[in-house]
Amino acid sequence: MADALVRADVLAGRRAETAGVSVVPGAPASRLSLRAPQAGIAALSKALGLALPKKPKGTAQDGTRAALWLGPDEWLVLDAEGVDLAGLCASVRTAHSAVDVSHRNVAILVSGPAAETVLAAGCPQDLAPAVFPVGAASRTVLGKVEIVLWRTGADAFRVEVWRSFSDYAFTLLAEAARDA
Amino acid sequence: MTAAFRIAGAGRLTPAHEARFTFDGRSYAGLAGDTLASALLANGVHLVGRSFKYHRPRGILSAGAEEPNALVEIARDGARRTPNVRATVQELYDGLCAVSQNRWPSLAFDVGAASDVAAPMFSAGFYYKTFMWPKAAWTRLYEPNIRQAAGLGRAPDQPDPDRYASRFAHCAVLVVGAGAAGLAAALAAAQTGQRVILCDEQAEPGGALRFESGVTIDGRPGWRWAQETAAALAAMDNVTVLPRTTAFGYYAQNMVCLAERLTEHLAAPDPEAPRERLWQVRAGRVILATGAIERHMVFADNDRPGIMLAAAARSYLNHFGVAVGRNVGVYAADDSAYAAALDLKRAGLGIAAIVDWRAAPEGAAVEAARAAGIEVLAGHAVTGTAGRLRVSAMTVAPRAGGAARSIAVDALLTSAGWTPAVHLFSQSRGRVGFDAASQRFLPQTYAQACASVGACKGTERLSDAVDEALAAGAAAARETGGRRRKAPRLDAETTETWSGGMLGVGDESAAAPRAKAFVDFQNDVTAKDIRLAVREGMRSIEHVKRFTTNGMATDQGKTSNMHGLAIAAETLDRPIPEVGLTTFRPPYTPVTFGTLVGHGRGRLFDPVRRTATHGWAEAQGAVFEDVGQWKRAWYFPRAGEDMQAAVARECRTVRRAAGIFDASTLGKIEVVGPDAARFMELMYTNPWQKLDPGRCRYGIMLREDGFIYDDGVIGRLAPDRFHVTTTTGGAARVLNHMEDYLQTEFPDLKVWLTSVSEQWAVIAVQGPNSRAIVEPLVDGIDLSDAAMPHMSVREGRVCGVPARLFRVSFTGERGFEINVPADYGLAVWEAVWAEGEKHGACAYGTETMHVLRAEKGFIIVGQDTDGTVTPDDAGLGWAIGKKKTDFVGIRGLARPDLVAAGRKQLVGLRTADPKTVLEEGAQIVETPDQPVPMRMIGHVTSSYWSANCDRSIALALVENGRARSGQTLHVPMPGGSIAVEVTGTVFLDDEGGRADG
Amino acid sequence: MLLIRCPYCEEDRPELEFRHAGEAHIARPERIAAISDEAFERYFFLRANPKGLIYERWRHLHGCARFFNAVRDTVSDRFVMTYKAGEPKPETLPEETGR
Incomplete structure (x- = not known):
C-alpha cells in the first residue's frame, strides 16, 4: 500500500535561477532532532557513526550524514539516504531524546557566487567566510521565519525551514536572488 | 541648444549629452549629470514652488540634501508619482517630468498667496489659539478645512508598482560621507585589509570638492583626486562603495541604516531592478565624515527666488557650469562666501557688492575680493529685498545706522557660516558641546565606537581634516583587528578658508512689524515667530520648536535650527547652551516607506502557513479563515449553500455519519x-x-x-x-x-x-x-x-x-x-x-x-477563557490532581481572589426564543429594567446555531453561574433585551456515551 | 538593533534572534504550595524595574534556544555582561570598556 502513496514535496517545482545564484528545494532526507547531555555524546556519536560537534556553529559530516550543533545539548542530524536515525539511537542507554523530524523541515539549497548576498537579504548574521566558514551552521532568522543555516561550500548554503514556512522562505530567497 | 545660463567652458558636464525634461508642462534642455535644480537654473528658472503656509514664491536655496524650498512632484506614470522631491538632489534624466506643488491655479499666480497678505493672522500658535470655540466645530468645520489647506504635495493614489530590496551588511569600518575626509578615512582603513563600506548621498564622491575650486590633494585637483580615489577603493575586494546612499539612522551598537537609491536617476529603469535598497549595516567602527551645512542670513524678505546659499551658487557654477545670475549680490558673515564671489567674478559674472555683516572683516579672502575690484560693504546688513517672482534688488544699510541704499541684483548669495552636520553623531547618543568661540555645536562625548572627522567635527583646515581622517581610518581598522599598516600620507592644500559666521537675525530690521525674515523656509517660520513664542512663555527650545514648528518640516531644520536657537536665546537673554539644542532623530533625510518595507510586501508581508491538504480543500471550494498565520478551511459550501447552510449540514453529517x-x-x-x-x-x-x-x-x-x-x-x-x-x-x-x-x-x-x-x-x-x-x-x-x-x-x-x-x-x-x-x-x-x-x-x-x-460544552482556550479563568471557573476542577503537591499554578489557585465566592463560572445559555442566536461578547444582566449603567454579571463567550439541537446554544461566563442554573437572565441588545435561561454547558448527549460507542 | 552576546554560542548575535524573558534571579519557591500570600506576591507580582543596571533573562530563541541572564543598563540600553542560566548573580561587573 505504501508505494501507492504519493509523497508531496511542499516546494515541488519551485526554482529560482539568476546569473549569480540558484535557489532550489533540497531532496527529501531523514532528520533527527537529537537532545542529549554531555554524558550521552560519545555513545550517540558511535551509534550515528559521526562525532557530534561540541562547539557552537560546529558541524560533522560523514558521507551523506551530517550533524549540526544547534545548542549545547541539541543537534540536527540529517541523512540524505533516508536512514531511520531515531532507530540508530534506540540502543543508546544514556538518557537522551531522539525525535524524527524528517517531515517537519524542508531544505532549500542556495548556491552560486551571490549566495551569501542573497541570504543577507533576510539573515542578520554575519555570513562572511571568516565568521561563518564552510561547515558552520546555526539556527537563526530569515526575514520573519526561523531557519537553520548551514554553509556547505564556499558558495553554497543549505537552509532548513519548517514545512509551512518554506513557501515564505523560498519566496524571499527567490526575490532576493533578483537583487543579487 | 545651450540653455541661456549655461556658461561655456565652466563646469564638468559634457555639453553634447543633452537630456530633455519638462517642468510644469514646459519643455527644457538640460545635460546628463545635472540635477533638476541645476537644469532649471541653467534655463533661468528660479521660481520653483510656493511656500507651505503663506504660499510665497520660492526658489532654490541650496545644491544638496538640506533643501527646504525646491520641492517638486516627479511623475513617471500614474502609479509612480513622488511628491516633495528635492530638485537639488533629483538627478536629471531624459524625459523627466516635474510639477510644482502647493499652488493653484499656477505657480506664478497662486490664489493661496492671499494668506501671505493675511499673514499677521497666521503667526505662531495661531491654530492653537484660534480654533478653540465652539468645541463641536472642530470635527465638522475647523479640522476639515485646515486639513484641506494643509499638507504638502499629493500622495500617490495607486499601489506602488516598484520593487524594494533590503540587505544586512557587516563591516569593520563604515565611513559615512565621501568628501575629502571620508575618502581619506576609507583609504587608510581599506589598506589594512579590513572590510570597509563607504557611502555617500550624492551620485559622485567629493562632497565639498564639488564646489571648492582651490583644492589640491596628492598633487591632483581635489575633484579629480576624489573620483580616482573612490574608483580605486571600489576596485578593492574588501571595500564596498555605495553612491546615492544616505545613512539616515544611527542606532544602537553601531547599527547604521542606509537608503540606497538605485533607479531614481535613470530614464528607463529596468523593471527587474529594485528602486531602493535598505542596508542595515553593523560596523565595528563608524567614521562620520558628514561635512557641514551652510546657513542662510536671516533678513526681511530673504526668501525670494534667486536668493540662495553662496556655496550652492559655486556648485552650480563650478560643477554644473550654470550661472545663477548675471549681476549677483552677496550677503555674508563669513569668508567662504568671498570664494563664491571670486569664482563667479572669474567666470565673467557681475558681483554687485559683497555686504559683510562683520564690522571689520579681514584676511586673504577679503583682500582677494577687493583686489578683484569687488565692492565690499563691511559692517552692513541687507534690510530688505524687492522683486515679485525673482529678487530684483537688495536694500543695504550700515548696521551702525545710516542711509540705506538699494542695489539692483538678479541673484543674492548669502552665507551665515557653516553648521557641522552632527545629526548622525547625535543619533548615536553622542553629546554635543557648544564651542563659544566658533558658535558651533561640536561632537564632545562619544557614546558609541565612532569618530567624527573633518567639517562635521568642526575642523576647518583641509589638511587637518585629511590628516585626522587618515588617522581615524587607520585607528578604526587597527582596533577591529586589521593588519598593521602605516597610515598613508596625503598632501592637501587649499586656498579656501571657512572661518567666520554668525547666528540669529542680521539686524533689527528683520524683526520690524511687517518684516518677514525667514528662519525656517519650509515651515514658513520667521524671526518674529520665534520671538513671539518666547514672549508667550516658551523657555525650552523644545517648546519653542513645537510652538513655532521651527525645524519640524521634512528638512528637519538643517538650515534653520541654529538661527532659531540663537534668536530664542537672545530673546530669553540666556546663553545658547542653556536654551539647548533639539534632539536629532532618524531619518536624516526622508526615507520612502518602500525602502523600510523592503521585500516585506504582498506574499512576503507575513508568512502564510498552509497545511498539507490546503490544495485539496481549495479544490473542494472551501472557504478559509485566518488562524494566526495559518489558513484553515472554515467550511465547505456545496452548490447553493451559504455559510449557515453548509455548517448546519456539516454538523448534522458528523453526528449522523462522519466528518473528516x-x-x-x-x-x-x-x-x-x-x-x-x-x-x-x-x-x-x-x-x-x-x-x-x-x-x-x-x-x-x-x-x-x-x-x-x-x-x-x-x-x-x-x-x-x-x-x-x-x-x-x-x-x-x-x-x-x-x-x-x-x-x-x-x-x-x-x-x-x-x-x-x-x-x-x-x-x-x-x-x-x-x-x-x-x-x-x-x-x-x-x-x-x-x-x-x-x-x-x-x-x-x-x-x-x-x-x-x-x-x-x-x-x-x-x-x-x-x-x-x-x-x-x-x-x-x-x-x-x-x-x-x-x-x-x-x-x-x-x-x-x-x-x-460547543454542543458538548468543550471550551476553547482564548475564547471561553480570557486569562482570568481558573479550571474551576470553567467547570474543569476535576482535572486538577487533588493529591499533587506541586504544579505550575498550584499556589496561584489558592489566592484569596481565586477561591472567593461569586467568581464568574462557565454556564450554558438557552434563549427563550430558540431561533435567537446571541452575539458573542454580549453582556448579561439580572434584570433588564434597571437604570443604565446596568450591573453586568457576565458575558457570552460562544454562541452558535446548533442544527443538531435545532436551536441556538451559547456558553457564558456568569457571576456565580452554576448556582443560577434554571434562572432567567437577560442580554440587553440595541433591539431589546433577550431573555435566556442558565443551563449546564452540555447541550447534547449529557452522559457522553457517544464518544465511547 | 542590539547585539547580544550569547553565553552558550560564545558570540555576539543580532537581537532578532533573541527574546526578552523578564527579571532574573527570581527563584520559584521550593515548596510553593505552602508559601504565604505575601511571599507569593513578592515572587510573582513584584519586580524591581530599576533605572540603571538590571539583571534580566533573555532567551536565544532563534539560536541555541537557551535561556540565559544578562546585566543591562536600562538608561543606555548597553549590555554589561551575559552569563548562563543557573550561574549566580555576578559579584563584580566588568569595567565598561571603550566607548
Whole structure:
C-alpha cells in the first residue's frame, strides 16, 4: 500500500535561477532532532557513526550524514539516504531524546557566487567566510521565519525551514536572488 | 541648444549629452549629470514652488540634501508619482517630468498667496489659539478645512508598482560621507585589509570638492583626486562603495541604516531592478565624515527666488557650469562666501557688492575680493529685498545706522557660516558641546565606537581634516583587528578658508512689524515667530520648536535650527547652551516607506502557513479563515449553500455519519526522557505518573497565577515519551513556557522537548461511522472498543506509512485522529476521503468544529477563557490532581481572589426564543429594567446555531453561574433585551456515551 | 538593533534572534504550595524595574534556544555582561570598556 502513496514535496517545482545564484528545494532526507547531555555524546556519536560537534556553529559530516550543533545539548542530524536515525539511537542507554523530524523541515539549497548576498537579504548574521566558514551552521532568522543555516561550500548554503514556512522562505530567497 | 545660463567652458558636464525634461508642462534642455535644480537654473528658472503656509514664491536655496524650498512632484506614470522631491538632489534624466506643488491655479499666480497678505493672522500658535470655540466645530468645520489647506504635495493614489530590496551588511569600518575626509578615512582603513563600506548621498564622491575650486590633494585637483580615489577603493575586494546612499539612522551598537537609491536617476529603469535598497549595516567602527551645512542670513524678505546659499551658487557654477545670475549680490558673515564671489567674478559674472555683516572683516579672502575690484560693504546688513517672482534688488544699510541704499541684483548669495552636520553623531547618543568661540555645536562625548572627522567635527583646515581622517581610518581598522599598516600620507592644500559666521537675525530690521525674515523656509517660520513664542512663555527650545514648528518640516531644520536657537536665546537673554539644542532623530533625510518595507510586501508581508491538504480543500471550494498565520478551511459550501447552510449540514453529517477534519495546525510537542512524567506533573494540573502508555488524558496548563494558559489532549506513547497537543495559537508560547521552566526552574530533570507540530499531518475522523472509515486503512492496530477505547493512542501504520493513531473526540462522537508524516498528509487524506464517501462522511471546517464542541460544552482556550479563568471557573476542577503537591499554578489557585465566592463560572445559555442566536461578547444582566449603567454579571463567550439541537446554544461566563442554573437572565441588545435561561454547558448527549460507542 | 552576546554560542548575535524573558534571579519557591500570600506576591507580582543596571533573562530563541541572564543598563540600553542560566548573580561587573 505504501508505494501507492504519493509523497508531496511542499516546494515541488519551485526554482529560482539568476546569473549569480540558484535557489532550489533540497531532496527529501531523514532528520533527527537529537537532545542529549554531555554524558550521552560519545555513545550517540558511535551509534550515528559521526562525532557530534561540541562547539557552537560546529558541524560533522560523514558521507551523506551530517550533524549540526544547534545548542549545547541539541543537534540536527540529517541523512540524505533516508536512514531511520531515531532507530540508530534506540540502543543508546544514556538518557537522551531522539525525535524524527524528517517531515517537519524542508531544505532549500542556495548556491552560486551571490549566495551569501542573497541570504543577507533576510539573515542578520554575519555570513562572511571568516565568521561563518564552510561547515558552520546555526539556527537563526530569515526575514520573519526561523531557519537553520548551514554553509556547505564556499558558495553554497543549505537552509532548513519548517514545512509551512518554506513557501515564505523560498519566496524571499527567490526575490532576493533578483537583487543579487 | 545651450540653455541661456549655461556658461561655456565652466563646469564638468559634457555639453553634447543633452537630456530633455519638462517642468510644469514646459519643455527644457538640460545635460546628463545635472540635477533638476541645476537644469532649471541653467534655463533661468528660479521660481520653483510656493511656500507651505503663506504660499510665497520660492526658489532654490541650496545644491544638496538640506533643501527646504525646491520641492517638486516627479511623475513617471500614474502609479509612480513622488511628491516633495528635492530638485537639488533629483538627478536629471531624459524625459523627466516635474510639477510644482502647493499652488493653484499656477505657480506664478497662486490664489493661496492671499494668506501671505493675511499673514499677521497666521503667526505662531495661531491654530492653537484660534480654533478653540465652539468645541463641536472642530470635527465638522475647523479640522476639515485646515486639513484641506494643509499638507504638502499629493500622495500617490495607486499601489506602488516598484520593487524594494533590503540587505544586512557587516563591516569593520563604515565611513559615512565621501568628501575629502571620508575618502581619506576609507583609504587608510581599506589598506589594512579590513572590510570597509563607504557611502555617500550624492551620485559622485567629493562632497565639498564639488564646489571648492582651490583644492589640491596628492598633487591632483581635489575633484579629480576624489573620483580616482573612490574608483580605486571600489576596485578593492574588501571595500564596498555605495553612491546615492544616505545613512539616515544611527542606532544602537553601531547599527547604521542606509537608503540606497538605485533607479531614481535613470530614464528607463529596468523593471527587474529594485528602486531602493535598505542596508542595515553593523560596523565595528563608524567614521562620520558628514561635512557641514551652510546657513542662510536671516533678513526681511530673504526668501525670494534667486536668493540662495553662496556655496550652492559655486556648485552650480563650478560643477554644473550654470550661472545663477548675471549681476549677483552677496550677503555674508563669513569668508567662504568671498570664494563664491571670486569664482563667479572669474567666470565673467557681475558681483554687485559683497555686504559683510562683520564690522571689520579681514584676511586673504577679503583682500582677494577687493583686489578683484569687488565692492565690499563691511559692517552692513541687507534690510530688505524687492522683486515679485525673482529678487530684483537688495536694500543695504550700515548696521551702525545710516542711509540705506538699494542695489539692483538678479541673484543674492548669502552665507551665515557653516553648521557641522552632527545629526548622525547625535543619533548615536553622542553629546554635543557648544564651542563659544566658533558658535558651533561640536561632537564632545562619544557614546558609541565612532569618530567624527573633518567639517562635521568642526575642523576647518583641509589638511587637518585629511590628516585626522587618515588617522581615524587607520585607528578604526587597527582596533577591529586589521593588519598593521602605516597610515598613508596625503598632501592637501587649499586656498579656501571657512572661518567666520554668525547666528540669529542680521539686524533689527528683520524683526520690524511687517518684516518677514525667514528662519525656517519650509515651515514658513520667521524671526518674529520665534520671538513671539518666547514672549508667550516658551523657555525650552523644545517648546519653542513645537510652538513655532521651527525645524519640524521634512528638512528637519538643517538650515534653520541654529538661527532659531540663537534668536530664542537672545530673546530669553540666556546663553545658547542653556536654551539647548533639539534632539536629532532618524531619518536624516526622508526615507520612502518602500525602502523600510523592503521585500516585506504582498506574499512576503507575513508568512502564510498552509497545511498539507490546503490544495485539496481549495479544490473542494472551501472557504478559509485566518488562524494566526495559518489558513484553515472554515467550511465547505456545496452548490447553493451559504455559510449557515453548509455548517448546519456539516454538523448534522458528523453526528449522523462522519466528518473528516484537518487538525494539522494543532501544536504538538514530544516530551521525551526518563523524567518526562515528572515534568508533565509540573506543567499540567493533571496527574500523569499513573497514566498507562497507550492512553490519553485531557490536560490543563496554568500560568503561575492559577489561570488557564492552554489545554490539549496528551498521549503517553511510552513510559518516557509523551505526545502533547496544544491549541493552534498556543503552539509556540506553550513550548516556550515549558522550556522556560525546564531550563531555569527544573534543570535537573532528564527530559527534552521537541516541536513536532509540522512533522505530523493530523486528519480527524469523527462520527458514528469513523471506525468503519479508518479501519480498512490501518495496519497492525486493533480498533475495537476493547482494544482501543476512547482516549487511547497507538503507533502503527496507516496507508502503509508510520502513524500515530489517537482515539479522541472533540465532537463528543466516536473519533480518531490520524497523525502521519506531513508529506504523506494529502495522500492519506485522499484515502480517508475515499473511504469516508462510502460511509456518508463530509469534510468539515473550523466553524463546524466549533459548533460541535460547543454542543458538548468543550471550551476553547482564548475564547471561553480570557486569562482570568481558573479550571474551576470553567467547570474543569476535576482535572486538577487533588493529591499533587506541586504544579505550575498550584499556589496561584489558592489566592484569596481565586477561591472567593461569586467568581464568574462557565454556564450554558438557552434563549427563550430558540431561533435567537446571541452575539458573542454580549453582556448579561439580572434584570433588564434597571437604570443604565446596568450591573453586568457576565458575558457570552460562544454562541452558535446548533442544527443538531435545532436551536441556538451559547456558553457564558456568569457571576456565580452554576448556582443560577434554571434562572432567567437577560442580554440587553440595541433591539431589546433577550431573555435566556442558565443551563449546564452540555447541550447534547449529557452522559457522553457517544464518544465511547 | 542590539547585539547580544550569547553565553552558550560564545558570540555576539543580532537581537532578532533573541527574546526578552523578564527579571532574573527570581527563584520559584521550593515548596510553593505552602508559601504565604505575601511571599507569593513578592515572587510573582513584584519586580524591581530599576533605572540603571538590571539583571534580566533573555532567551536565544532563534539560536541555541537557551535561556540565559544578562546585566543591562536600562538608561543606555548597553549590555554589561551575559552569563548562563543557573550561574549566580555576578559579584563584580566588568569595567565598561571603550566607548
